[in-house]
Amino acid sequence: MNDLTPTREQRTAALEGMGCKRKRVEDIRFTQGRGNYVDDVKLPGMLHGDFVRSPHxxxxxxxxxxxxxxxxxxxLAVITAETLKTVNLAWMPTLAGDVQMVLADGKVLFQNQEVAFVVATDRYAADDGINAVIVEYEPLPPLVDPFKAMNADAPVLREDLVGKMSGxxxxxxxxxxxxxWTVGDKDLTDAAFRKAEVTIKEMISYHRTHPSPLETCQCVCSFDKIKGELTIYGTFQAPHVIRTxxxxxxxxxxxxxxxxxxxIGGGFGNKVGAYPGYICAAVASIVTGKPVKWVEDRIENLTATSFARDYHMTTEVAATKEGKVTGLRVHVLADHGAFDACADPSKWPAGFFNIVTGSYDFPTAHLAVDGVYTNKAPGGVAYRCSFRVTEAAYCIERAMDILAQKLNMDPAELRLKNFIKAEQFPYHSALGWEYxxxxxxxxxxxxxxxxxxxALRKEQAERRAAFARGETRDIMGLGISFFTEIVGAGPSKNCxxxxxxxxDSCEIRMHPTGAGIARVGSKSQGQGHETTWAQIIATEIGIPADNIMVEEGNTDTAPYGLGTYGSRSTPVAGxxxxxxxxxxxxxxxxIAAYKLEVHEDDLEFDIDGFRVRGLPxxxxxxKDICWAAYNSVPPGMEPGLEAVSYYDPPNMTYPFGAYLCVMDIDVDTGVYKVRRFYALDDCGTRINPMIIEGQVHGGLTEAFAIAMGQEIxxxxxxxxxxxxxMDFFMPTAVETPHWETDFTVTPSPHHPIGAKGVGESPNVGGVPAFSNAVNDAFSFLGSTHIQMPHDFWRNWKAAKDLGAVA
Amino acid sequence: MIPGPFSYHRPASVADAVKLLVDLGEDARPLAGGHSLVPMMKLRLATPAHLIDLRGIAALKGVSRNGNNLVIGAMTTQHELLASDEVAKSMPILHEAALLIADPQVRYRGTIGGNVANGDPGNDMPALMMTLGATYHLEGAGGARDVAAADFYQGAYFTALEPGEILTSITVPVPAAGHGYAYEKLKRKVGDYATAAAAVVLTMAGGKVATCSIGLTNVHETPLLATDAANAVIGTSLDAATLKKAAAAASAIMSPAADARGPVEYRKHVGGIMVTRALQRAAAIAK
Incomplete structure (x- = not known):
């Protein structure tokens, strides 16, 4: 040993492994405009396709x-449903077990539905072509309100399903x-409500919104007639599933x-499913023999590809006078639009909405979800959340505040009284999950x-008194959200x-000089996988993260994986x-044992290599072992150093967090100001704290948008x-509040590195915090529940309806 | 989101631009910053066969002081207005309002001429120009003429501009030294048009309002001068009852459309609040 010998801390730091705030390696190209997105793909002779869409x-x-x-x-060509019928592609299956028109087949069922696909030598000519296609429509009565969908006199939307009384x-x-879809013990729950000392009931809506990634959905399809091969470049969160x-x-x-x-420039669930554009571009390439590009514009993205939410949740809680919850009963009316194109695991028509008991120890619960068709765009994707988890978190977190108000109890105290206790884990929920x-x-x-x-509650009480005295027109709200997510879909027994x-899957191949490549079945859309995946490997095998190249998204080279959504990348691919x-x-x-001439059991792993116990x-x-793997492996061992793993998780992971939003609202204009937002996240083991912080900032910004105005x-x-x-609220840096982040660490006991996933927590947990803040602000004026989104005019209307504005 | 086919012209003088407009007739549209026209073209809601880009005409640019007036070339961008010391010094409300238009990228290209000439009730400059008593200089085949901003707006996207005419400059009287001013704009986010906005320019004497002018943005199919509201505050010290009266007088002439910014009742209500707040702020800074 001499002074130049690196310390253990220096050797660990050199790896930039787990726990390191490693700078994102992909940002070097992203911040210099050197990314390679689908619209950057330009193939020789490439044509462009664009849609004629329904105005009705x-x-x-x-x-x-x-x-x-x-x-x-x-x-060059105009493709219609009649064209597609010749190749049996006028309709396509959805991930939810339904079928969906690729192009209008006899009817249109939502405004901006795809009617015909015009293929031209450039995008301008395609758009000129669209405007020259003449479509004659016979308007039919629209069904817009999901609550009227099952009325006897409702117009029937899906003529292909008439008489099919089973789906x-x-x-x-x-x-x-x-x-x-029903879950839970109905009789036991009904009995709990009959015996309840206190009950609440409220229809809590989570409005329709949209993931709206910066980059819209797009693809380039190229069919090689000679080889009979189809190559598709696309904005896919799950490339292998698309291939299948x-x-x-x-x-x-x-x-x-x-x-x-x-x-990929953001996905947030919007890029999980298969869209008519992909099918039409592929068919157009087969028909023309040329590559065909399809790129959505913003209007098309917002109005035709996968919306999110649109859940209308009639929620009842039973409790004792002291505030101990005794039962939960929820009925959801789910507006799925014209086709059931939800991107849920196949057996889960309402996703994992049965996480709706949240963080609380409900002895019994019952849930029923009815899905209905309306004349709206199809979708129902998990917008930065695991499947329907954000709807569930909003439902229970709003309901707990409403119950606290009825009990005249502080909502924090009510939550503390009903939390699942640390010693109850693993915890079996009344609706079937094992936390x-x-x-x-x-x-x-x-x-x-x-x-x-x-102190904030004390300030609020003083402000309310001042408001009553006419000294201020601002009201103050404290919004608590204590959410539990269910992510990491999922175990083959469930999903x-x-x-x-x-x-999900990973293949690692180490090269002789101590560098390597990891190919993974997940697909980053901006989450920073190239950075974090290398950090996991760095800590596990002692090779610097900088020496590990991470590759995803090419189905020919990456092992089969189910992709990135539902916060599943770290729990499953990780x-x-x-x-x-x-x-x-x-x-x-x-190899090290052979080279060091000791038994394997005499070796211990020490940061970046193996050491003989007792002989430091x-x-x-x-690095040296990698070299040896290619020239002097033990007799009988194959050379090389590579491995593949396909990981079937034994359980989901259950990240959680405690958020607080402090908001002031001017009742005269409805203008709100988020004074403070604190987000504590527990995602188990933290791989890269800087990326976690970035994920939380991004998700909170989305949650802010959704709760405060973002609506389809x-x-x-x-x-x-x-x-x-202009009208779909997309906040800029100016509107976005300042975020304070914090954490606790409760590792997942079943995950190899104890990580739970974090990307979606802030969206899931943020929405109830904002909405609870608004509702808490108005509660002293006599309201129990105000529906989202809480934009300025709706806040003013709430104040007016409550008599606070003349 | 792709415009239809069109021809592009870039004249070097006002005379050439006018000649092109006259020769090409109603299929031609002048192009200033393009932030209203080009999006409409991308939606194919506007399909001009000819675009006559005014950006090559040097004479249409710049801010200059001419006696007691500021003369602003129509192709002066919002960014150039913000960078002008003359504007900041003699007409600070113009600086304040320009800063509330969209975002820096838009302000680099968006022009004051395009903003006032397009007749979009959502634009901020028209009501401000009316408040300041500005005059628009128009040039056409038949010569030049001046039209007061207050007489220019006839309906949404309908103005006093005749076919073949171009708005070339704006003359704005410099408000009295020590005047108070404020432009209060309620908007949902950066880049949005006003839910309602009010411009106030006033002078105070002995603690009372001596002169006052009030303009309203996006609460009617045209920008409005709230004359009754302005008259209601003259001679007062802006006490609570007066402010209430002024807000009511302003709201009475508003007839906004219901849109995603809110229902009619809300937009009128906050329009009145913008008037109140602009009056209070203007009075506070008047000397």
Missing amino acids: PHARVKRIDDSAALKVPGV AHGPRKHDNHIFE VVSLIAKLPEHKIHVIAPD DSGDYHTAMRKMMETTGYA DILGIAMF AAIAMAARKIKAKAQM EKFMSM RYDEVGNVVTGSF
Whole structure:
């Protein structure tokens, strides 16, 4: 040893492994405009496709005349449902067990539905072609209100399903009914309500909104007639699933389909499903023999590809006088739009909404969800949340505040009284989940202490008195959210997509000089996988993260994975990465034992190599082991150093958090100001604290947008009126509040590195915090529940309805 | 989101621009900053066959002091207004209002001429120009003429501009030294049009309002001068009852459309509040 020998701390730091605030390696290209997105893909002879869309929400298509369009210079083809029928692709299966029109087949069922696909030599000519296609419609009465969908006199939307009184998820009660899904013990729950000392009941709506990623959905399809191979570059959160779906519906051998998801500019659930644009571009490439690009514009993205939420949740809680909850009963009316295109695991028509008991120890609960069709765009994707988890978190967190108000109890105290206790984990919820770990009381108390919760309540009381005296027109609200998520779909016993279990995968190949490549079945859309995945490997095998290249998104090279959504990457792919790394490490140990001439059991792993126990100078670095793997492995061992792992998780993970929003609202204008927002997240083991912080900032900003104004709205005759960022609230840095982040660490007991996932927590937990703050502000004026979104005019209306504004 | 086909012209003088407009007729549209027209073209709600870009005409740019007036070239961008010391010194309300228009990227290209000539009731400058008593200089085939801002607006996107005419400059009287001013704009977010906005320019004498002018943005199909509201505050010290009266008088002439910013009742209500707040702020800084 001399002074130049690095210390243990220096050796650990050099790895930039787990726990390190490593700078995002992908940002070097993203911040310099050197990313490679789908619209950057330009193939020789490439054509451009664009859609003729329906101006009507519900109409019969009488005639499509493409003769003038075909005369527009540059227009090569106009594809309609009739064209697609020749290849049996006029309809496509959805991930939810329904079918969906690719192009209007006899009818249109929502405004901006795809009617015809114009293929031209450039995007301008395609748009000129669109304007020359003549479509004759016979308008039909639109069905906009989901509460009227199952009325006897409701217009029947899906003529293809008339008389089919059973769907993918069981019996249907009406031609506009999709499914009914029930969970829990109804009799026990009803009994709890009969015996209850206190009950509350409220219809809590979570309005329709949209993930609206910066980059819209797009693809380039290129069919090689000679080889019979189809290459698709696309904005796919789950490239392998897309490959399988294309193989099944286009009847192409799966090995002849190459799906490549390059850099993706945000997904948030919008890029999980399959859209008509993908099918049409593929068919157009097959028909023309040329590559065909399809790129959505913003209006198309907001109005036609996958919305989120639109859950209307009638919620009842039973409790004792002292505030101990005794039962939960929820009925959800779910507006799915014209086709059931939810991106949920196949057996879960309402996703994991049965996490709705939240962080609380409900002895019994019952849940029923009815899905209905309306004349709106299809979707129902998990917008930065695990499947329907954000709806569930909003439902229970609002309900707990309403119960606290009824009991005249502080909402923090009510929560502390009903939390699942640390010693109850693993905890079996009344609606069927096994929560892996948690320490809710500690997190809640840390939030209350850090924010000075008691003092804030005192200030609120003083402000209310001042308001009553006419000294101020501002009202103050404190919004608590204590959410529990269920992420990491998922165990094969629970979860599959089209029959494929929801595992994920990693393949690591170490090169002789101590560098390597990791290929993973997940697909980053900006989450920073290239950075964090390398950090897991760095800590596991002792090779610097900088020496590990991470590659995702090419189905020819990446092992089969189910993709990135539902905060599943760290819980599932992250586990596969750790397990593959451990296989590398196990082989490395055998090589090191051979080279150091000791038994494997005499070696211990020490940061970046193996050391002989008791003989600290006998050490072999992982870098040297990599070299040895290619020239001097033990007799009988195959050379090389690579491993593959497919990880089927034993359970979901259950991240949680304690958030507090402090808001002031001017009752005269409805203008609000978020004075403070504190977010404590417990995502188990923290891989890269800086990336976690960034994820929390991003998710909170989305939650702020959703709660305070972001909405996909239809007028009473079915026109979608929020088709641009003028009216679809997309906050800028100016509107976005300042975020304070904090954490506790409760590792997942079943995950190889104890990590739970964090990307979606802030969206899930943030929305109830904002909404509870608004509701808390108004509660002293006599309201129990005000629906989202809480934009300025609605806040003013609430104040007016409560008599606070003349 | 792709415009239809059009021809692009870039004249070097006002005379050439006018000639092109006259020769090409109603299929031609002048192009200033393009922030209203180009989005409409991308939606194919506007389909001009010819765009006559005025950006090559040097004579249309710049801010200059001419006696007691500021003369602003129509192609002066919002950014140039913000960078002008003359504007900041002699007409600070113009600086304040320009800063509330959209975002820096838009202000680099958006022009004051385009803002006032387009006739969009959502634009901020028209009501401000009316409040300041500005005059628009128009040039066409038949020569030049001046039209007061207060007489220019006839309906949404309908103005006193005749076919073939171009708005070339704006003459704005410099308000009296020591005047008070404020532009209060309620908007949902950066880049949004006003839910309601009010411009106030006033002078105070002995603690009472001596002169006052009030303009209103986006609460009617045209920008409005709230004359009754302004008259109601003259001679007062802006006590609570007067402010209430002024807000009511202003709200009485508003007829906004219901949109995502809120229902009619709300937009009128907050329009009155903007008037109240602008009056109070203006009075507070008047000397």
